[in-house]
Structures are given as structure tokens and as C-alpha cells.
Amino acid sequence: MVAAAAAILEVEIGSSYIPKDNPSKPLGEDAHFVISDKKTAGVADGVGGWALKGIDAGEYARDLMRNCVASVVGAEGVVDPKRVLTEAHSRTTAVGSSTACLISFDGWYLRAANLGDSGFMIFREGKLVYRSPMQRRGFNCPYQMGKGEQFDEPIAAWSGKIPMAAGDIIVVGTDGLWDNVFGREIVEVLAAEVAETAAELAKMMAELAWYNSLDLVKDGPFAVEARKAGRSHRGGKIDDITVVVAKVTGSSSSPG
Template sequence: MCFGCKGLWLLSAACYFPHPEKELTGGEDAYFICPEKQVFGVADGVGGWAEVGVDSGEYARQLMSESLIAAREEPTGSVDAARVLKKAYSKTTCRGSSTACILALSDYGLQAVNLGDSGFIVVRNGRVIFKSPAQQHNFNFPFQLESCGAGDPVSAAELFVVEVAAEDVIIAGTDGLFDNLFATEIETIVLQAKWSGMSPDVTAQKIAYLARERANDSNGETPFSAAAQNAGYSFYGGKMDDITVIVSYVTDHHMG
């Protein structure tokens, strides 16, 4: 049976590094992978809640847990990513708020829904052919889903349909990834991975390790430092954060 677009399937794996100061509580990022429905997603709990004693990681984890449940209820081959997010959001009751990005390979292509500054890129032949734009109210203030109907409405999420082909690589992540690595740096790792036959989990680890390395660099140029300077701040180097990376290889070989 064909589970994906034109006989395509996803081979996905993730790597997650919580912020060093949040390791004991598991950090504030969350993700899910549902291989049987060709769906995966990431969420980033908004850290500002810690000031009122709330762990936004719990909200992000429940949102992704409910997303997995909703994804499994979708019809095979025609998963509606926006419907999955809407259903998960309606079932999430923890206090807190979170960004969210959910992707599904359906009969119509790679379908994605994104709210906030998590996101994804598609790499083909070593070059980024698509990058989801971040949704921010202003610098470092992303759109976010929040419990009790506050925050941004789930309808504010952006929807995308991207045509993908065998050998493409999809990289989804939270801002801990995209704030610290430029697209060219990710492209280089993906090229090396393809040349050397790395599995998606090893590729995800290599990307996450480099993002953590950049986050620890207080002098180098990063996407976050460039954005901060454009916003009028004197900021250099990386941004220490939770880092979640999901790498998904598009293949025409059914792995199941």
C-alpha cells in the first residue's frame, strides 16, 4: 500500500538536547514521530512562563502527545496536518504556551502547518529549496498557542504544501536549531550524510551537535545574532536553548 505522495515514504529520526540549565526537568521542547502515518512534529514551550512557576515544557509535551493521537486517527495517505494541530490544541489543558510545526507526507505532497518560530527546510541535491518563514510579533517574540484560548489562534498558523521527491531531506526543528545554524551549514552536513550513507538518526545528531556548538560560541555570527543586530541589539554569538532536530529522508523504498 502506498503511504505517501506518489509511492514515497519518510524515514525519520530525531535528536534533542535540552538547555543545560533545564536538563533535570527535560527542557521545554517536545516532538513526535508517527511513521505509520508519515507524520512528525516539533513544539517549543515558551520559557517566560517560568517567571510565574509554570513549566511550558509540559504544555509542549502534551501538545505533541495529543498530536500523535490525532495523527493516528487520520486516514492513511491523506493526513491533514492543520486538522491534527487543531484537534491537539483543543485537547491540551496544561498551563503554558508553545510554538508548533507539524508535517505530513500525503498523496498531495509534503503538507505542513506552522505557528511560531519552529519550522522546517527541504534540501534537494545539497541545496535548500524551501524554508518555512518564522512567525514573530517582533524580535524574539514568536506566535504561540496558549492554554485557555489565550495567545494566538490556531487559525493563525501558516499552511504549506511542498512537492518533494525521492532523495530529498526534510529537517524540522525548534528555534534552538534555526537560531544557531545558517542554511549553508545544514546543507553541508546533509551533503556529507548523503555521500557517506549516514542514517537519519546520525544526521540529526550531527546537526544538533553543531547547533549546540554554535550556541556555546559567544563571538561567532549566527542567524540569531544577525537578527538581534538588525533589531538594534548589540548581541554576538549563539543563543543557548533547547535544540530539537528531526531529519526525514524521502525515499521510494518502503521501509516497513
């Protein structure tokens, strides 16, 4: 008797973006993309320090994500996030720099690449089971890609391939999410089972991050890290907030 072929997990991806209130930069400094038929998504966060030079780093982030889309659309077979990031970086001409995190699903596996302090968490059966490594040279000083020798190359990005299971939820975000929301708060959102779709979940998490960012008393993750670094900061951290949620569905049997 021939064994039945193992099912390929399906993925639903949704996103939400809340730019911080800045009339001079209505688009904010974050950018992202979702390509559902390629089961691929990415986020980028333009480094705000460029504003001191009169440069909108959001232009770099948007240019980078546009070039990621072009690379993904043109890819044949399995999408390799690190290769996509490398190709997009080589084509990006805007002035500025950015962090970035890309994910793509290959059958039963999540492939990912992350450079800087954007990143993702994986939740399984209501628990946080994995968080991607953040790359920083110090407090509030992430790795960042841009044009010039002073910036990091995509080769420096962390990359990995992680086995998935039916029911897994992957939350990808820029630091506007991670600086304002603890993993346990996301667990609470998931446990409430209020949102049904990936897009609804992404919206709820982005709104939670935005709400927390305005809190002047309750310390968020950024404030906790600031104290560890000997800095003074209370409450949340106002920033652009990008959230991408991927819900894995399908058979929970082991890959054959």
C-alpha cells in the same frame, strides 16, 4: 497499453533532542513526536517566558505533542497537520504556551503546518530550496498557542502542500536549531555524506546547533537578527534543541 502506476515515495524519519542544561527542568521545554507508519512528525517549543511565573512551559509542549499523537493515530486517510494541531490544541489543558511545526507525507507531497518560529527547510540535490515562513510579531516574539484569548489559535498557523522528489531531505526544528545554524551549514553537513540514516543526520545537526550555541564569538542567526532589531547579542544562543530529519527515497519519476 496501460501505463505503469507512478511509485509512491517512501520516507525515513529520525529525530534528536538536546535539552539545555537546567537541573530544575531536566526535560527542557521542547517536545516532539515521530510516527513512522503515518509518515508524520512534529515539534513544539514551550515559551520560556513562563518561567518568570514559576511555570514550566515544557509541560504545555509535551501535552500538546501527546495530543497530536492521539489525533494522528486516530486519523483515517490523509493526515492533515493543521487539523491535527487544531484538535490537539483543543485537548491540551496544561498551563503555558508553545510554538509548533507538524509535517506529514501524502504520496508525492509534504503537508505542513507551522505556528511561530519553529519550522522546516527542504534540501534538494545539495541545495536549500525552501524554508517555511516564520511567524513573529517582533524580534524574539513568536506566535504561540495556549489557553486564553491572549494566545494565537491554530487557525493562524501557516499551512502548505509542497511537491516532493526522491532524494529530498526535510529538516524540521525548534528555534534552538534555527537560532544557531545557518542553512549553508546544513548544506555542508549534507555534502559531507557522513551520516547515512535520518536519525544520524538529526543527531549531527542537533550537536552542531549545540556546539554553535556555546560559541561566544561567532555570531549565529539569532545574533544577526538581534543586530537588525537594534539589540546587542554576540555568538550563539543557548536553548533546547530539537531536530527531526525526513529522507525521501524511491522513484524520481513524475507523479502519474
